[in-house]
Amino acid sequence: xxxxxxxxxxxxxxxxxxxxxxxxxxxxxxxxxxxxxxxxxxxxxxxxxxxxxxxxxxxxxxxxxxxxxxxxxxxxxxxxxxxxxxxxxxxxxxxxxxxxxxxxxxxxxxxxxxxxxxxxxxxxxxxxxxxxxxxxxxxxxxxxxxxxxxxxxxxxxxxxxxxxxxxxxxxxxxxxxxxxxxxxxxxxxxxxxxxxxxxxxxxxxxxxxxxxxxxxxxxxxxxxxxxxxxxxxxxxxxxxxxxxxxxxxxxxxxxxxxxxxxxxxxxxxxxxxxxxxxxxxxxxxxxxxxxxxxxxxxxxxxxxxxx
Numbered sequence: 001x002x003x004x005x006x007x008x009x010x011x012x013x014x015x016x017x018x019x020x021x022x023x024x025x026x027x028x029x030x031x032x033x034x035x036x037x038x039x040x041x042x043x044x045x046x047x048x049x050x051x052x053x054x055x056x057x058x059x060x061x062x063x064x065x066x067x068x069x070x071x072x073x074x075x076x077x078x079x080x081x082x083x084x085x086x087x088x089x090x091x092x093x094x095x096x097x098x099x100x101x102x103x104x105x106x107x108x109x110x111x112x113x114x115x116x117x118x119x120x121x122x123x124x125x126x127x128x129x130x131x132x133x134x135x136x137x138x139x140x141x142x143x144x145x146x147x148x149x150x151x152x153x154x155x156x157x158x159x160x161x162x163x164x165x166x167x168x169x170x171x172x173x174x175x176x177x178x179x180x181x182x183x184x185x186x187x188x189x190x191x192x193x194x195x196x197x198x199x200x201x202x203x204x205x206x207x208x209x210x211x212x213x214x215x216x217x218x219x220x221x222x223x224x225x226x227x228x229x230x231x232x233x234x235x236x237x238x239x240x241x242x243x244x245x246x247x248x249x250x251x252x253x254x255x256x257x258x259x260x261x262x263x264x265x266x267x268x269x270x271x272x273x274x275x276x277x278x279x280x281x282x283x284x285x286x287x288x289x290x291x292x293x294x295x296x297x298x299x300x301x302x303x304x305x306x307x
Contacts, residue, residue, distance in 0.1 A: 006292075007034030008237055008299045012283045013096055014038060016235040016303035022046045023093030026084075026227075028077030028220060031102040033061035039096070040068040046093075051075045051083065053126040057102065076126070077220040084227055091229035099217065100239040101125070101207060113207060115199040118177030123210045132206050136173050141165045151214070151242065152205030160186040160202055179203075204240065217243060221250050225275075228306040233278065239298045244282065251277060251304050278303035 007013070013035055017025065021044040027036040030050035040048045048070040050061050055074060062072040075083050077097060084092070105111050105125065112122030112132060123132035136144070141161045148157035163186035164173065173179055180199040187198040208214060224234060238244040257273035282300035289296045 006295070007038065008098065008293065008296045009283060009285060009289070009301045010035065010038060012301050013235050013237070014042070016278060016283075016301065017094040017096065017233050019043070020046065020093055024089060024091070025049070026077075026080065026092050026095040026224065027051065027098075028080065028095060028224065029098045029102075030061040030072065031057050031098065032104060033057075033064040033072075035096055035098060036061060036070060037064055037068070040065055040070040043069045045069075047071065049073065049083065049087065049089065051077050051080070054102070054105070055127060056104065060104075076216055078216040078223065080220060080223040080227060089227075092224070092227045092232055093229055094233045094235070095224045095228065096235045096237075097217075097220070097224075098237045099213075099243050112176050113203070115176055115180040115197055115203050118175055121174055121176055121179055123207045125211050130210065132179075132210050133172070133174050135206060135209060136164055136179065137168050147209045148202050148205045150205070151208040152201035152203075153241070154201040154205060156187060162186070176203075208242075214242060214246065217246055218250075221247065225250075225254065225304075225306065230306060232306045234304045234306070235301060236303075237299050237301050238282075239295075239300075244300050244302075247302055248282075251275070251302055254304065273307060275304045275306050278305055 019039060019042045021042060023046040025039050025048045027039060027048060027050045030036050030052040036048060036050040046069060050070055050072045052058050052061060053076045058072055058074045065072060073083055101113050105113050109117035109119040112119045121131060121133040144161035144164060145157040148154040148160055160183050163182050167173060167182050183199040183202050184192055192198050228234060236247045238247055254275040255273050255277050257271040258267045258269055259271050260267050260269045279302050282302050285296035285299055
């Protein structure tokens with residue numbers, strides 16, 4: 001299946017990065033190289049490092065970026081420091097993260113990310129490590145409920161976890177179709193009739209757990225910020241509240257400086273801001289992009305500049 005990708009908030013990302021033709025940039029989530037291509041075409045003596053943990057994305061990005069000042073590396077962006085050291089790069093002028101599951105991964109039913117198609121229950125972005133089926137069939141009811149509640153904000157987490165544990169005792173849960181059906185069975189009929197699929201939150205939660213997405217984001221943000229040169233910019237696109245909250249809090253801490261308790265009348269810690277917010281509030285898609293690209297509906301872009 002061809003790896004296609006329509007870059008979300010592209011103009012806003014390019015403006016946020018303020019690309020210097022001689023600069024060094026990182027796209028930590030290359031995907032189909034939509035953002036990477038537009039960054040690389042703006043470089044002359046500069047260079048772009050494009051990372052992705054998905055081997056399909058790496059192959060597609062390498063093909064699309066052929067002939068441009070870009071290097072594609074198969075790696076999770078949490079490993080940014082090691083990748084840059086290996087390439088002899090000491091500082092970045094800008095970095096971009098476009099988080100979440102890619103359009104290709106969702107559209108390729110065989111990858112097991114979507115509840116809209118019946119396929120093997122996989123969900124691994126890197127194609128390595130434990131699958132979603134492994135988690136669903138081995139974790140305790142308590143741990144499954146925690147994942148559904150914490151990563152999917154699923155109000156019926158305990159009931160769904162109980163349904164899954166009972167079902168797997170009869171037969172292992174190995175397909176997305178069966179998982180989606182079991183989740184629906186654990187939800188009251190009135191909720192099943194709503195427009196959004198009742199499996200949506202649970203599939204998000206299991207995918208995040210399989211890929212360790214929030215831990216990777218926490219570590220990756222720290223690694224990328226540390227690698228930014230003074231004046232370097234970091235653009236992050238999120239697609240759900242858990243990601244956005246983590247990014248917002250990181251950006252807020254880096255730009256605040258003072259870590260004194262709020263009840264103190266004056267600062268005594270002497271902390272100074274490490275960054276400034278380019279976007280006080282997240283940028284979202286305009287009407288035209290919303291009409292042309294459904295994936296942009298939940299996208300939020302935050303931009304930070306290192307001081």
